[in-house]
Amino acid sequence: MLLDFKNLDDSTRYKVMSNTIIPRPIAWIVTEDNGILNAAPFSYFAPLSSNPAVVVVSIGKKDDKTPKDTLANILKNKKATICFVNSDNLEDMKLTANPLDKDRSEISTYNIKTRKIIEEYPPMISSSESALFCDFHSKIELNGKTTPIILEIKKQFVLDESISKNYHISLNNIARCGSGYKKLLE
Numbered sequence: 001m002l003l004d005f006k007n008l009d010d011s012t013r014y015k016v017m018s019n020t021i022i023p024r025p026i027a028w029i030v031t032e033d034n035g036i037l038n039a040a041p042f043s044y045f046a047p048l049s050s051n052p053a054v055v056v057v058s059i060g061k062k063d064d065k066t067p068k069d070t071l072a073n074i075l076k077n078k079k080a081t082i083c084f085v086n087s088d089n090l091e092d093m094k095l096t097a098n099p100l101d102k103d104r105s106e107i108s109t110y111n112i113k114t115r116k117i118i119e120e121y122p123p124m125i126s127s128s129e130s131a132l133f134c135d136f137h138s139k140i141e142l143n144g145k146t147t148p149i150i151l152e153i154k155k156q157f158v159l160d161e162s163i164s165k166n167y168h169i170s171l172n173n174i175a176r177c178g179s180g181y182k183k184l185l186e
């Protein structure tokens, strides 16, 4: 079968791509605005380069066509903490995908524990084995529906027992495969 993308609607294209380009890592992003902590997962997420150390995350719009809170917070405050998902926090991650009003925090609504590791960045989710502390780098203009943003990794937390002296890192990350989730290490 040859799929011609111009004949596929948005949700079919999403289904086809997310069942094919697998696994997709999940950026569980914590941002902060006016003292309100926001957390949400994003799997249109990929590394772009390690020099500079940058990743891309594509963030869509809310149903009312306004920017999702994560995007609004990053564009305003220029900081993001990207946490990784494992089997201990998978259910919490799913909860934070619920659309809450901007003045409601997913972190306090769902009682998710966080740790402040670096003063100038949003806190990381305590149960994550690794977190990337990022600065906003730039955004890519696509079509107005989704906004890919480039984030530069400035610092990374890795649980001591997950990293060796020569920087081998072994994390129990969970990724998105189609509409489901897969452990990357068995």
Ligand SMILES: Cc1cc2nc3c(=O)[nH]c(=O)nc-3n(C[C@H](O)[C@H](O)[C@H](O)COP(=O)(O)O)c2cc1C
Pocket: 026, 038, 039, 040, 041, 042, 043, 044, 045, 058, 059, 060, 061, 067, 068, 069, 070, 071, 093, 094, 096, 097, 098, 099, 100, 176
């Ligand atoms: C595993 C997973 C991956 C997701 N990936 C994306 C994504 O790449 N881009 C996007 O715009 N929304 C994505 N979503 C939906 C957002 O998490 C959701 O719209 C959330 O409410 C946004 O929250 P915010 O308004 O607080 O930023 C994903 C949801 C889940 C559960």
